[in-house]
Amino acid sequence: MFDSVRLPHKLGKSEFAEVSERLRERLLEAQFEFVERKQKSLILLINGSDGAGKGEVLNRLYEWLDDHSLETLSYGAPTDEERARPLEWRYWRDMPAKGRIGLMLGGWHHRLLHHRARGKISRDAFETGLDEINRSEEMLRAEGVVVVKLWLHVEDSVAQKRLAKLREDGGRLRRAIVVEWDDIKGARSREKLARSALDLIEKTSTGYAPWAVIAAEDPRYRDAAVAELLLAALERANAESAAAAPAPTPAPTPAPTPEQPGEGPLLPRASLVGSLDLSLTADRDGYGGALESLQDRLSELTTSRKFAHRGLVLVFEGNDAAGKGGAILRVRAGLDPRRFRVHGTAAPTDEELARPYLWRFWRHLPRLGHTAVFDRSWYGRVLVERVEGFCSRDDWMRAYSEINDFERQQTRARILVIKFWLAISQEEQLARFSDRAARPAKRYKITEEDWRNRGKWAQYEEAANEMIDRTNARRASWTLVESNDKKYSRLKVLRTIVDRLEEEL
Amino acid sequence: MFDSVRLPHKLGKSEFAEVSERLRERLLEAQFEFVERKQKSLILLINGSDGAGKGEVLNRLYEWLDDHSLETLSYGAPTDEERARPLEWRYWRDMPAKGRIGLMLGGWHHRLLHHRARGKISRDAFETGLDEINRSEEMLRAEGVVVVKLWLHVEDSVAQKRLAKLREDGGRLRRAIVVEWDDIKGARSREKLARSALDLIEKTSTGYAPWAVIAAEDPRYRDAAVAELLLAALERANAESAAAAPAPTPAPTPAPTPEQPGEGPLLPRASLVGSLDLSLTADRDGYGGALESLQDRLSELTTSRKFAHRGLVLVFEGNDAAGKGGAILRVRAGLDPRRFRVHGTAAPTDEELARPYLWRFWRHLPRLGHTAVFDRSWYGRVLVERVEGFCSRDDWMRAYSEINDFERQQTRARILVIKFWLAISQEEQLARFSDRAARPAKRYKITEEDWRNRGKWAQYEEAANEMIDRTNARRASWTLVESNDKKYSRLKVLRTIVDRLEEEL
Structure with missing residues (x-):
């Protein structure tokens, strides 16, 4: 915290x-x-x-x-x-x-x-x-x-x-x-x-x-x-x-309190995310071997007898184009497909909208012995929903403690919760966006919205920082991953999972 | 409860x-x-x-x-x-x-x-x-x-x-x-x-x-x-x-949710207060002696060494003209005036309105070894304020648990909290009102408002019943006092205080 x-x-x-x-x-x-x-x-x-x-x-x-x-x-x-x-x-x-x-x-x-x-x-x-x-x-x-x-x-x-x-x-x-x-x-x-x-x-x-x-x-x-x-x-x-205050004439419903009344922040924000050393890179030669041995170890750990009484939840959040998908692919390679599921978090369905916010994540929690990966997650409320004004300040403020409760319920039930924030620089993101836009096979990965979000970089960064600060509980802490170098990023993700599993099992 | x-x-x-x-x-x-x-x-x-x-x-x-x-x-x-x-x-x-x-x-x-x-x-x-x-x-x-x-x-x-x-x-x-x-x-x-x-x-x-x-x-x-x-x-x-629901045209602020939407209750309400046997009377001949001996005992108890480490809070609520003042007078006679105060609960002052509801009672809590009597009390919120619509449903609903917390804080600090509900029948109230109106010396005791409240007898009774139900904690319970007979009422009040003190000291 x-x-x-x-x-x-x-x-x-x-x-x-x-x-x-x-x-x-x-x-x-x-x-x-x-x-x-x-x-x-x-x-x-x-x-x-x-x-x-x-x-x-x-x-x-x-x-x-x-x-x-x-x-x-x-x-x-x-x-x-x-x-x-x-x-x-x-x-x-x-x-x-x-x-x-x-x-x-x-x-x-x-x-x-x-x-x-x-x-x-x-x-x-x-x-x-x-x-x-x-x-x-x-x-x-x-x-x-x-x-x-x-x-x-x-x-x-x-x-x-x-x-x-x-x-x-x-x-x-x-x-x-x-x-x-x-x-x-x-x-x-x-x-x-x-x-x-x-x-x-x-x-x-x-x-x-x-x-x-x-x-x-x-x-x-x-x-x-x-x-x-x-x-x-x-x-x-x-x-x-x-x-x-009672208005003299019937007034329209007051707008929700804006997040930042007045002229906005005067002080530079302290930024966990902004303080990362994004120049870190993996050793090119050793990469293939290191990756493979980590995947082997992951496979061993998640098929062990002890893991049968534990569960694993992996949360991936990060900047657009930070490489969440690629990292998840490398994790997947080390896991038994029968006991492993990835849940992409798209717009909520009608079913989901009809129930409390956390419901759509509860339904995908893994049973013991299984692993669930969330490609974006319940943190949407304090990230995109906050920044885009999809929910009121009261809603996202109460979300921090609700999320802490939610994760405590998981860890108490012997689920290991590991959360990643994949960070890239604004320049690197621009390069990746341009690359995606230029290559037909990748064009589906980039939308108008991505460009719009990019315009709110500072607000997203502030939201991410506050999120990490307020939900970094001891038993479900965040790992910040420097991801300008994809290889470095993937190795760090895998190593973190392996280390945490070894520590816990 | x-x-x-x-x-x-x-x-x-x-x-x-x-x-x-x-x-x-x-x-x-x-x-x-x-x-x-x-x-x-x-x-x-x-x-x-x-x-x-x-x-x-x-x-x-x-x-x-x-x-x-x-x-x-x-x-x-x-x-x-x-x-x-x-x-x-x-x-x-x-x-x-x-x-x-x-x-x-x-x-x-x-x-x-x-x-x-x-x-x-x-x-x-x-x-x-x-x-x-x-x-x-x-x-x-x-x-x-x-x-x-x-x-x-x-x-x-x-x-x-x-x-x-x-x-x-x-x-x-x-x-x-x-x-x-x-x-x-x-x-x-x-x-x-x-x-x-x-x-x-x-x-x-x-x-x-x-x-x-x-x-x-x-x-x-x-x-x-x-x-x-x-x-x-x-x-x-x-x-x-x-x-x-978003109104198509600017609508006036919606009124607070009414306490009873629709046509009002269909079922007869169970009534603790209404179930009292109001025909109970005190023995006329023995009254004076009984009263005096209770007062003596009260005096002994509240001047004892043990009482120096305790406090006493007496709460008097009840129907208008039920005899709260008369009962308090008889209690007072048994207490050391230096360590005893009666707090009438009139309309809140400016000072009090500027602070949270319970503040005006906190300021009058007795110190250890002392007694405070509240002639009407913090229960106003769930009685008069509820019935008269002076506060919203949310406000008086949350008041029950706030009051329970408040009284727990008192009992935890070794204060003995004794609460009385003095009940009279509608007919007896009418007789007393008429008597007051007829006698110049007592006329100040009866106002327009009293007559108005009388018109809401059923609502007040329902509020009283729910109040007693929801705030009858084991360590700060209510005593219901049948008060059509004033003598019976006073003796019961004094006896309850003496008994509780003997039990606790």
Whole structure:
């Protein structure tokens, strides 16, 4: 989950000056409208590891927003007053009124996460707690409270350096907000905390209140990213309020909230997909032999006695013309055709349209001992349907957690889920499209639509990045495949499958 | 929870003939519209103890509905096919298409409930499973699948007699659906199952898919009640589909779905409140002494060392002029004024309107060692706001589970929650209103609104009954107080508080 946060995220000084000026202007505008409308309130939960800069973010927001409708909601160890009441009372007491924004430190996830990281509660108790949080946030949403959840991420080594520096300057340490995870000491405990945090982020990223994980190593980037997120939330809330306001004359049904209100993103997006080294190539001479030996190994593994009690699901997504078909062909060569099926994902049939979205994939799940390959898959909802506006924002936002549930149901039933994103560069795609268009035998492979999609490269890339970030669960993770070189791509796909099978069987 | 189901529910033969004729007509009409619109599908989950008549209900529905768009979804022990796939696959495989109705036996709650009743899984694991079910049902709802959940209830003794009779007739037994809880034998195991079922019903009664518990002792009543429920669900679904259909010309915003689409309820409502014996009176001579000794005991208990670590919340709801104020006065006399507050629940202030609904009650929760009395309370949402249409159906439907969560948060924090419903008859209310109107000193107590509310007696009673049914959790249960006689009412209130305190401290 959220591997994109490990990518370099930096803003140069002048870049920051430019971006922040525009951000501040739009933020203030959106905030004034928010105050004016008085329809909703907003709580921004600022979470993250110690040393990630939670306090600095808070100060920055006070600098950039109008502080008249801003309040800080900060929670440490419970006071006497709080101990004498239900746990949840402290948050209710501070509930911001409509038109106001609360910046929350140490929010309602904190205690649960802390207990879990220290091994004080079981996994089941942890999950029950997370579900209670989800219910509360759903209620808040229904009551007009917008909940925006932020996790600031820095690598542990960076955080430790920062904290050491702070400790040298006692005064600054006291002013900084680093006491949250006070009793979590040593690299292993911190590692445990990080893992529990990932779990929490996965389970409480709902359609109504998703988490945003933000790279916090570069303070300039961090602050701009937080501001941009807050801006989007405010603009969306304002649009919703506008749509809900009673119109004087019968108005047409309001359009679904646009994905990006306002003028679109100001910050460069961190791109997992864009950060791949697409120049990787396979060794030409060794290719045939390597391929064959991997196919042999795959065949052995999938006919083994152990595999009879397992299933295999292979998901292929990627840019148009990235070579999904070719890769699947090479996988197929290593598998028993009686226990192997490829499912192309074309437009849904009438039958499928008449049922919930995931139905058309459920019907093709393999039984144990079998393999199903999905050439495009359930991820269509958060890729093409999102970008082309075939479903509403609410629909694709809730799809992330529905997909995570769906894949968890598979892995729990001993199905191994392996997902590939085949990536090529824009130039390589152009070359392949042109080649297809020029060769009669391949012309069927290229359509008007492919050219149209190409025009939305940036939006598809953003959707792909968010998809990978939000559905990269530990037991059903993504493998990104550099595919400008077809041979390299095919070998990597096969090797990944073989390695995962060996690991699991 | 759902105590109303224990009330006598019967329909005479001729009454049934009349009701069922109208029901069948409207059912068919609603079903045809449902098929025609092809916007939604519906799954009716038919659950209940063995011997409650699940199979008979199924047969009846086939008789009353058009079976062209009907299908039975029945699940026993998993087949080979099913065992080779994720658990959830069997339900997905059978997913009814839009316009179709699935009647489901042994649905997705079954396995979990069974495991819990047999002690095979922990409470936390049970709750985690229930939350997964909630997430799935929420997804189904968002995807246009209406989920209607039915629990048919008969007292254990009745069920056992029926089953014995079936066993005598082996052929009928095989045709009946009684094998569900096959290996749950003996009164104690069945008792455990019943308790787990209540738990399940409480935790999975969501705004989007609430449970209906139906008294199934009288087959005529049972079948009519099921049909009425299904009718309401179909009519609501049709109304939603109509509202969502793209209008050819800009149409005004559709009105919120009315609580009772169509012509209103056909069946007499079972009424917990209406079944009280309001002729109960207190012994005139003993009253003063009894009152005083209860107050003394209350004083002792609430000043005890143990009470310092507990809190007390008293909720008073009831008919207008039922004597809430008088009862509260008598409770007050037994309490230390420094650790006791009464909160009247008037129209919400601006401050309160600007925040989520429950906020105005959270702010008044007592700290440990203290007592808070709520003269009317958070139940306003499912009483007055429901009846007067101040909030949408979705809002008050989700309020039940929100309130259950809220009260669980209190009891978990060692607050004792005691809830009273003070009931008087319509005639007694009229007498008290007239008395108030006639006496200048009491005239302020009676307003235009009181007279208006009186006109909606039946609707308020239905709302009260459903409220008691859905929020009668084990640790925060309702006490119904027969209040035509004020003295009887006050003594019962005080005695209940004293008894509960003695039990808990």
